[in-house]
Amino acid sequence: MKTKTIILTLGTVLLLVLAVVSLIPISNPSLEDSEKTTGEVELIAEEGGPFDIQIRVNNDDRVYYVNREQKMG
Numbered sequence: 001m002k003t004k005t006i007i008l009t010l011g012t013v014l015l016l017v018l019a020v021v022s023l024i025p026i027s028n029p030s031l032e033d034s035e036k037t038t039g040e041v042e043l044i045a046e047e048g049g050p051f052d053i054q055i056r057v058n059n060d061d062r063v064y065y066v067n068r069e070q071k072m073g
Contacts, residue, residue: 037064 027033039057047054051068 037062 037057037060039060041055042058043054043056045054045056046052047065053066053068055064055066057064
């Protein structure tokens, strides 16, 4: 009985945490929030999903991700 109560409590807490995290808004980047980067492109790859690309620049540890959402209709 005690194990069942612990599992039920942990499950409830996990669901509450997931519910709260899902309510955090995703920021919409603007031009003012952007940072200009220059360099020689090392790799362009289709990654993450259809129409999404990753760009890697020489001498830069960051991976740049472009989400090109497909517009329907």
